[in-house]
Amino acid sequence: GAVVSQHPSRVICKSGTSVKIECRSLDFQATTMFWYRQFPKQSLMLMATSNEGSKATYEQGVEKDKFLINHASLTLSTLTVTSAHPEDSSFYICSARDRVFSYEQYFGPGTRLTVT
Amino acid sequence: TQLLEQSPQFLSIQEGENLTVYCNSSSVFSSLQWYRQEPGEGPVLLVTVVTGGEVKKLKRLTFQFGDARKDSSLHITAAQPGDTGLYLCAGEGLTGGGNKLTFGTGTQLKVEL
Numbered sequence: 001g002a003v004v005s006q007h008p009s010r011v012i013c014k015s016g017t018s019v020k021i022e023c024r025s026l027d028f029q030a031t032t033m034f035w036y037r038q039f040p041k042q043s044l045m046l047m048a049t050s051n052e053g054s055k056a057t058y059e060q061g062v063e064k065d066k067f068l069i070n071h072a073s074l075t076l077s078t079l080t081v082t083s084a085h086p087e088d089s090s091f092y093i094c095s096a097r098d099r100v101f102s103y104e105q106y107f108g109p110g111t112r113l114t115v116t
Numbered sequence: 117t118q119l120l121e122q123s124p125q126f127l128s129i130q131e132g133e134n135l136t137v138y139c140n141s142s143s144v145f146s147s148l149q150w151y152r153q154e155p156g157e158g159p160v161l162l163v164t165v166v167t168g169g170e171v172k173k174l175k176r177l178t179f180q181f182g183d184a185r186k187d188s189s190l191h192i193t194a195a196q197p198g199d200t201g202l203y204l205c206a207g208e209g210l211t212g213g214g215n216k217l218t219f220g221t222g223t224q225l226k227v228e229l
Contacts, residue, residue, distance in 0.1 A: 004158075006158075011141075017184055032215055034216070034217070036219075041224065042222065043204060043219045043220060043221050043222040044159070044219045045219075046217070046218075046219075047138075049215070049216060053205060066134070093158050093159070095158075095217075097215060104161065105149075105161075105217060106150070106161065107151075107158035107159045107160070107161075108158050109157055109158045110157060110158045111153075112156065112158065
């Protein structure tokens, strides 16, 4: 149980284009999903908290107009990187909090974004 | 801002050795989790500790939550090459942070034959 998927696993895009990453909880309902960014050999940095049916809460320094988050259902959240630039290249990871076991987050496998 | 410092940052040991990873903060956490992450994959939850002073064992791994719930440790006995990976602690704040996790700085472990 407690499986979180992400799609795509890898994506390469050109500068100026937008990329959408999906995060799904496969066997549980998640009222809250989180989006993280991770640079090579570094820890995870929280970008935003996504609550189903409401606006996402962004961490300080994260541009909400650049990283659009939508949490349309209890099993799906999407992160759209708009007008991507090479510095947006990173490993993006989502996690979902189980509604029942609220203190545990389950992480997706990550999406490797490369902007050329 | 709640910060979690892990030490050591890097650790390279031989198979069969024991090791301890520390996770320290000046902040109090309602719970603390330990994850292991392999390259190109998401973190995998190892354990959650909730009560100050709590000790949990997972096969050769022993996790302890400090009495004041500000720090934690992970001890691995008789390390094996399969233990290689990035170990991350993450704390959930008491107030203000809601359900957010603050991740530690990470410990990269390499176990060699």
